[in-house]
Amino acid sequence: MNRISSHPLLDRRQFLSNSATALGSIALASMLGHDGLLASPAINLARPYAPRLPHFPAKAKNVVVIFCAGAVSQLETWDYKPELIKWDGKPLPGGPAVTFQGPAGDLARPQYEFRPRGRSGKMVSDLIPHLAELTDDLAFVHSLTSKSNTHGPAENFLSTGFVLDGFPSLGSWVTYALGSENQDLPAYVSLPDPRGVPQNGSNNWGPGFLPATFQGTTLSSKDPVRHLAAQGISAEADRAARALLGKMNERHLAANPGDGKLAARIASYELAARMQLSVPAIGDLSTEPAHILKMYGADDSQNADKAAFAKNCILARRLIEKGVRFVQLFNGAYASGGKLNWDGHNALKEQYDIHAQILDQPAAALIRDLRQRGLLEETLVVWCTEFGRMPFFQKGAKGRDHNPDGFTCWMTGAGVKPGVSHGATDDLGQKAVKDIHPLYDFNATILHLLGLDHERLTFEHNGVQRRLTNVEGHVIRDVLA
């Protein structure tokens, strides 16, 4: 082997301390696939989660996405349709005989009372009283559309911008672009509902063709983190192993200078070791005072599902507090006839009474808690669902079918104009008619708030400069502060 070179880049300390060395960036570029074609960003292989600059000054630094799986009915929540009350029990004029799951029944009034909220007086339903109290702070988009009316593909569409499997998720794109503020925790954390994963599971936090480094790490207040510790190996034994491993790797590096990959892998083990310490700490809610547990409903002994989701909400706040870039918080599990998620086909009210109990207080507490800690000034909170529901019940049932043609999501926090209601569905709440926005626009807006131009955030894959928004997407300016 050649003599050890004195090339400055070959000194590991310097390599690691300099976040933008040419070698690190180049090495990663080549690892990412294709030299010279990487449109953005330059990533230091030894510190893949190092914070990176956005395209333009960002309003928001971090994101919490509250993803309600199963398709929440806009008509029972945020999209007030007094006309529908009048039409209750009547057939939809000229309406479709059959929708996704079966024949349409008669129009059905919102199953909950609406009342004016806050200074704006915007009508929001009694289903979610805690969240409703925040109405003045939220920016609603009432006119979203999806490309699919089936849960799996629609979840993909919301999370990745494509209905097919295999594309990078929003969180992967964001952490690929921006890294993270915390080097001791994963940059991107997904918190599945304690009742189960959403219908399309890991596609919602998958890296697609981006490097696996940028996949979401699933944590939960309930389950141990995968791979955080090995079964049957004590912490001391583990430390001893990593110490010797580190020494041997250093020795090997010294004998094989000139390749950033070796140093980068050593760095990844050091980061892993820090995660091993910091992840259990972040999951240890015993340090949370009683009033916080109460505020979230994490102490609710009557409702285990709510308490578990509330703990995930607290976990989300703790992660944001520590500078984790992207937290995805699921409310609702896989398709289960509406039992475990918001898929209210048959007995909507009965099931929503249960689901809303789980969602409402904890999610509202999360937003309040972020605000009282000053975190909402730099954190964007997004509430979303894969599509909406029909204004009529299904024939012979007391629930609503899938509706991808007009539904509501909202955002709040950093960079968001509070109290906006943008776009609208028709009088019965079936189709978006004013300022219609495919979910592409919603995702483009999220990226924009993070200082990212959705048309410039690209990755070359099979000859296409892929984007989160495919070839679509317009920022929804009305919701920007």
Added chain:
Amino acid sequence: MTLVALLLTPACAAAAPDFASDVRPIFEAHCFKCHGPIKQKSGYRLDVRAIALTGGESGTPNILPGRGATSPLVKFIAGEVEDMKMPPEGEPLAPAEIATIRAWIDAGAPWPEAASAAVADPLDWWSLQPLATVTPPASAGNPLDGFIRTQLAARGLAPSPPADARTLCRRLHFDLTGLPPTPEDIAAFVADSAPDAYARLVEKLLASPRYGERWARHWLDVVHYGDTHGYDKDKLRPNAWPYRDYVVRAFNTDKPYARFVQEQIAGDVLFPSTADGIEALGFISAGPWDFIGHAEVPESKTDGKIARHLDRDDMVANTIGTFSSLTVHCAQCHNHKFDPIPQEDYYSLQAVFSALDRTDREYYRDDARNARFQNLRREQRDTSAALAALEAPLRAQAGEAYAEITRRLERPPQSDPANPGKPSPSRGYHSALSSTPDAMKWVQVDLGESVEINRATLLPAHDDFNGIGAGFGFPVRFKVEASDDPAFQTGVKLLWQRYDQTFMADFPNPGLTPFATGGGTGDGIIGRYVRVTVTKLAPRKDDYMFALAELRVTDRAGKNIALGRPVTAFDSIESAPRWSRTHLTDGVAPSALSADEKQELERARDALLLGVSDEPTKQRRAQLLAESTRIAAELKTFPKPDLVYAGAIHTGSSNFKGTGTEGGRPRPIHVLARGQVTTPGKPVGPGTLSALTFSPARFALSPDAGEGERRAALAHWLTDPKNPLTWRSIVNRVWQYHFGRGLVDTPNDFGRNGAAPTHPELLDWLAADFRDSGGSLKSLHRRIVTSDTYRQAITANSAAEKIDSGNTLLWRQNRRKLEAEALRDAILAVSGKLDLTMGGPGWQDFVIERPEHSPHFRYDLANPDDPATWRRSIYRFVARSQTQPWMTSMDCADPSMRVDKRNESLSPLQALAMLNNGFIVTQAQHLAARVQSEHPHTLAAQVARAHALALGRPPDAAALAPLVRFAEAEGLPALGRLLLNLNEFTFVD
């Protein structure tokens, strides 16, 4: 307009705006973002004169010189056209700017050629040129090195010295077999001082079955092979693996590349008697398949059309991406933005595959038996055709009598007992129509009082509508229940239910055979009402419905207690005289001919034919019939055929019909504007890329040519010696897997968006040499791995780094991280647990939950130490929707995506997975047990052995002591875990 007039117009009172100084800056500021050098929305750009003046894809000129006010461009920027306000976002143009543009157009839109960007000739692109005849630079030894050295020298660089024997041995083992050498392999190689030692090692590894396993995995990345369908349901694909095994075999037998390509596109046509020719068609079906879009939505509906369009899109993209390294799929919605691929080329490629679907295909793995089977099938088709041809004139001669018997055999059966002998259409219950099959409907009978029920019998209806006939409207999924509650809310007793157990298995149409639930008394099935609930309706034409001729309910004594009882239904068409709720219990239902009756009629019909035949015809007919009987008898002797999931003509019922019912006739293909199936444009025939001019781009096939000829034509085009893409593509892929980087760094994209070749002459020389020497991949490997370039060490050279930091010129070899599969296999090899059993259904390292609906793959519930999972990773069952988490964290290829190059990322999540995954921990234990049994006495020997197994070298003295100390303190399994996590283990030098 005269000059005088021009001068009189106010806009021209001043001098006409100058293009370069006045007009272009406006375009640049407001329009270039979408219509400039970088991006050309709708194919329109304002930096190239010819395109700016003539319009984009629409072909409608936007600039009409001399007519500023009426030029569309001016209307757009002035916001006069709704939906076409330009720019669509951001600041509109200032009135003065609009006036300038208008004045400039009024003045004739003068645009000096020099101020126009040049657009290159689209065909002038390296990858489309014929393979150049290249003479390698003069150099001793491997000609390949001459090319590399020439380019190194031109940049003042020199190659690195050869790597040491141990490094080479390890490198070669991993590259060719994906497995590490044993310490004994290395020792033998290091000790072998014969000049041909290296060449012999190469031969040994190329001859190993492990070679095919290693290289087949690369191939499966490219073709996005998986063992499930993907999409929403992600159902299992239990017969995909024969294609995977075919690929392994093809590499191991060094199948000539042209043949390999041809088999995968048209093996059934070009090599019909071989099993390879059938199994290879798994290439066409390798990618994901939209189960719902095919099985639940008929082709007549828009969603069904979209599903089938996207299915062909995947076939086309996979074919051209894999074999030609072009991104043809970008021409689905519009002409390719960067490469000379018109939309029509893309759709002509769709036409090649338009008869096919993805489905299981019957064949026999044994070549001889398969040949016989395919032959018999062919003979069977031929005999039937000959018989039909022979009988046609006889039938005509036999006249009305023959026709009458045929009618009686085929026509609606007698249904009205009151009028025997008189054909009567079915009477029964008929639901309202539905536009989708997934609608719930029910019909029920009121028995008058709560009684014990023996069984319920559903009698199918008959109706000639849309040629359906027997079994018209018979439900596809349904259940039968009894209750005392007419609303069936309480006390519901299930008599029969099909759909829950086999949610996706439809009930086959029974014809006129009555369907009866299982009978039984004393089982508590008591009720006043009996309800048939349908959850999936029967297809009619463009809609769905549910019909029954009769519902019988028998009591303990066998009496039909439903007869004449009142009927209610979810809905009913009530179309007198045939369809009414009351007909459900009117005692009238069609019945099929009995077997005896049928035989009798057939005999009579036969006699008629013989009566009009002359002797030679009789004899010929007898011969054909005997032949047909013989074939049928021999086919009966065959065991159950093997199945491979492949591209095939599908013959199905219900929604997923395929083209089999149309004799495999290709579906008509049209150019689709913006890729929308709702706007079919010009029809196109089968063909391929027009950018290559060595042969016509549209295949010269007669209109009645079978679909197989289309694929055969494409296979021949792909493997034509004059097709430069095919040969460049494959040698580049092989090069990449040996060096970590291709000569073209974008192996799936040789277009303008891709990378340029670093060594174009070498690429062409290798491609031509490969093509001209029979397309032997093993020879290509030999050529590459015996080169000095390949055998270089990985050196540190700061001077070289300054010049070529990415090592694109190959002044050293590249250090490569083991891919997920190689890593996993290496761990098993080191632990001694690797099971080298080849082939067969994939092993599974997950538990499936809810298989009946959409399977959930629970990797966390599987036993990490299951010996069934100790086989090589290529034999893993690859699920698409939920990828294996450990493999995914190691950058394993996503089976939903065509992967030409693996990512090589490094992350803490990977580190945690390597340290703590149950597989690693248990394999470390096996490694410990292995070295303990091999060296039972001293710990130092055990440590040294484990080290040698993992890294291919014993630890030096300085390393051994701390390792032994560690093993003493923490145990040998901990040591094993440490070794498996070393950089030296993870990277190949």
